[in-house]
Amino acid sequence: MTVAxxxxxxxxxxxxxxxxxxxxxxxxxxxxxxxANVTVMDIAPVTYDVDKAIEMDLRDPQSINAAIDDLDGTLDAVFSAAGIADGPDLMRANFIGHRHLIERLVSTDRVQSGSAICFISSVAGMSWEENLEQVQEFLANPDFESADKWCVAHESDGFIHYGFSKAAINAYVAMEAYPLRAKGIRINAICPGPTDTPLARANEDLWLGFAKDYREATGAPVHTPEQQGNAMIFLNSDAASGISGVTLIVDSGHAMSSITGSYAPGKPIMDILMGKVKFG
Known part of the structure; x- marks a missing residue:
């Protein structure tokens, strides 16, 4: 196999x-x-050239099922990239709908041996290991309806927020590495740091202000969508054929420097993100 x-x-x-x-x-x-032959699913219109665009609402399992039925053939790579910042549909859009889609793709043999899946998670989900019992309690709800009901039942508990939705992704990727690899399928995620996207700009003070001090100290700019997209492209490529169950942090070194104290000003916020402060 060539490098290309x-x-x-x-x-x-x-x-x-x-x-x-x-x-x-x-x-x-x-x-x-x-x-690649590229199909994009989104509730928003696709304004650049693709081979196929399918309107789909991750908040609605019937919309997801219909979109899958509209696919042509099998898939070699799936990029689960949709997400929102907050609101009552947070868990449906950020995780529950993605899981429903992925598991339906697998069960209908749309993704087969040799294929790969990559989520967009976040450094905000790095607490998943510290809070694994709670996250696994959520993940134990096996389908869209039961997972949604669990979130409704716990919405007043204060821990279901953006970070929890991303912790669910990270735990799911880790848990599914084995059963999917047994089918010849890989699954990974990227955990981006601040990235200049429309979603980030809509939450600019919080999202693009995060780690600003680190960027100023190192000269590292805010990430571009292309940088994060390239990391996903790598994880779903044959070059990453030995990698599965990984959540790859793409943040110019901020998280690791802060966790270790190499960049001491970042340690307090990373203690929170790493789950030193519990969800509930």
């Missing part, structure tokens, strides 16, 4: 969920430039 084969997407069939804008759009456009 390892890192390229020539002849591959790719699905990007949430690819209308941001990191998903960046991954979709890069995959297409590398030779």
């Amino acid at each position: 084969d390892l890192f390229g997407y020539a002849g591959k069939r790719v699905l990007v969920v949430g690819g209308a804008t941001g990191m998903g759009a960046a991954a979709a456009q890069t995959a297409r430039s590398l030779g």
Whole structure:
């Protein structure tokens, strides 16, 4: 296999969920430039060239099922990129709908041996290991309806927020590495630091202000969607064939420098993100 084969997407069939804008759009456009046949599913219109665009609402399992039925053939790579910042649909849009889609793709043999899946998570979900028991209690609800009911039942407890939705992704990726690998399928996620996307700009003070001191100290700029998309492209490529169950932090070193105290000003906030302060 040549280097171009390892890192390229020539002849591959790719699905990007949430690819209308941001990191998903960046991954979709890069995959297409590398030779992939690209389908984008999104509730928003897709305004750049793709091979197929399917309107789909992650908050509605019937919409997800109909979108899957509209797919052409099998898939070599799935990018689960959609997400929102808050609101009553947070868990449906950020995790429950994605899980429903992925598990239906697997159960209907749309993704088969040799394929790969990559989520967009966040450094905000790094607390999943410290809070694994609670996150696994949520994940034990096996379908869209039961998971949604669990969230409704716990909405007044104060721990279901953006960070919990991303912790669920990270734990799911870790837990599914084994059963999916037994089918020949890999699953990973990226955990981006601050990235200049429409969603981040809508929450600019919090999202783009995070780690500003570290960026000023190191000269590292805010990430671009293309940087995050490239990390996803790598994880779903044949070059990453030995990698599964991993949540890859893409943040110019802020998290690790802060956790270890190498960058001491970042340690207090990372203690929170790492779960030293519990969800509930």
